[in-house]
Amino acid sequence: TIKGLVFDLDGVITDTAERHFLAWQRIADGLGISIDREWNERLKGISRTESLELILAEAPTLILDAAGKTQLLDEKNAHYLELIAEITAADILPGIPELLEAAKEGGCRMAIASASKNAPIILARLGLSDTFDSVIDPDALTHNKPHPEIFEKAAQALGLRADECIGFEDSLAGIEGIKRAGMPAVAIGIPTFGQWIPDIEVDATRELDLKKIFSQLAMKE
Numbered sequence: 001t002i003k004g005l006v007f008d009l010d011g012v013i014t015d016t017a018e019r020h021f022l023a024w025q026r027i028a029d030g031l032g033i034s035i036d037r038e039w040n041e042r043l044k045g046i047s048r049t050e051s052l053e054l055i056l057a058e059a060p061t062l063i064l065d066a067a068g069k070t071q072l073l074d075e076k077n078a079h080y081l082e083l084i085a086e087i088t089a090a091d092i093l094p095g096i097p098e099l100l101e102a103a104k105e106g107g108c109r110m111a112i113a114s115a116s117k118n119a120p121i122i123l124a125r126l127g128l129s130d131t132f133d134s135v136i137d138p139d140a141l142t143h144n145k146p147h148p149e150i151f152e153k154a155a156q157a158l159g160l161r162a163d164e165c166i167g168f169e170d171s172l173a174g175i176e177g178i179k180r181a182g183m184p185a186v187a188i189g190i191p192t193f194g195q196w197i198p199d200i201e202v203d204a205t206r207e208l209d210l211k212k213i214f215s216q217l218a219m220k221e
């Protein structure tokens with residue numbers, strides 16, 4: 001039986017995935033590299049430094065030293081912080097407040113498994129700092145998504161086995177991590193899948209319904 005829910009943050013709890021994209025797009029533009037939303041799918045769930053490496057790989061003739069890279073990482077984050085400066089509880093995605101409430105009423109424990117170093121700031125702005133039993137610190141990880149470590153740690157932090165939790169993700173890297181952790185996965189708004197297939201797919205957070213998710217998972221067993 002399911003006793004815990006593990007959530008990605010950006011693009012699942014709030015629409016910060018779009019703001020990450022806009023901030024990266026400005027960096028890429030400045031380097032003469034054009035990225036669009038479809039290309040951006042590969043950056044979702046990926047750490048800040050790895051995201052920059054993927055962008056730079058689009059311009060193989062461009063060689064940057066460590067200081068140049070650090071400057072771009074700082075610029076991206078400064079712009080991102082501007083873009084999230086005004087978020088409030090009104091920016092929690094549709095259906096999420098109801099889902100969190102239903103989970104709480106049902107006695108589910110809840111954790112955040114986000115690669116973002118900005119997760120605590122965002123949760124505070126959304127008024128959700130006390131909603132989750134655990135927020136995994138990405139700096140304490142050895143491996144990034146798609147490795148399952150962050151989801152394994154989240155289950156552990158909740159005192160549960162991975163198969164007693166459900167993972168919610170909007171990224172391919174995240175779905176892979178959840179499945180490799182042995183956790184049922186709910187995919188939100190992911191256009192196409194590769195090797196790792198979620199247990200449940202929805203187009204948007206407003207379609208999330210905890211009772212329906214529980215019964216769909218029970219039917220799969």
Ligand code: G6P
Binds near residue numbers: 044046114117119
């Ligand atoms: C999440 C997002 C990525 C973002 C990463 C690092 O995984 O999906 O788009 O790049 O976190 O976020 P940060 O706030 O630390 O730059």
Ligand code: MG
Binds near residue numbers: 008011012044
């Ligand atoms: Mg995400």
